Amino acid sequence: MNDFHMCPRFEKAVDILSKRWVALIVFVLIPGPRRFGEIESCLSNLSGKVLSERLKELEHEGIVERHVYPEIPVRIEYSLSAKGQALAPILGEIGSWSSEWIELEGSTR
Known part of the structure; x- marks a missing residue:
């Protein structure tokens, strides 16, 4: 009866992008390369430690x-690869x- 199967690639993509701050970090890098401090200042509630961890993961x-x-x-500058730009x-x-x-x-709208 339950014939639905989650695509493992889709599941991994959602796992990567759903980590806290990841999508926002990628969004900040879309316009072009940024230094660590610039990324950090764009995301005011993000700690330097977490930013460093997320950048390493990405x-x-x-x-x-x-x-x-x-x-x-x-x-040191961080930029999106072609894979990142595809997001x-x-x-x-x-x-x-x-x-x-x-x-x-x-x-109000």
């Missing part, structure tokens, strides 16, 4: 690339959906 998944520039002081339309659709369907407390 780099491991091939979604984010870390670029180290041999300058003094060393400059832009999905996050754009979530933005469109939220504009239409999500109300914030105390706001």
Whole structure:
């Protein structure tokens, strides 16, 4: 009777993107490369420790690339890989959906 099976790839994708802050970090990187402090300042309630962990996870998944520039002081920038950029339309659709369907407390449409 129950013939529904979850696609393992879909399940893994949802697992990656549903971790706290991941989608927002990807969203912040869509316009282009940013330094750690810039990402941190865009997401005011995110601690540096969690940001560091999430960036490492995203780099491991091939979604984010870390670029180290041999300058003094060393400059490190994070950007989306092609795999990460492929998430832009999905996050754009979530933005469109939220504009239409999500109300914030105390706001009027």
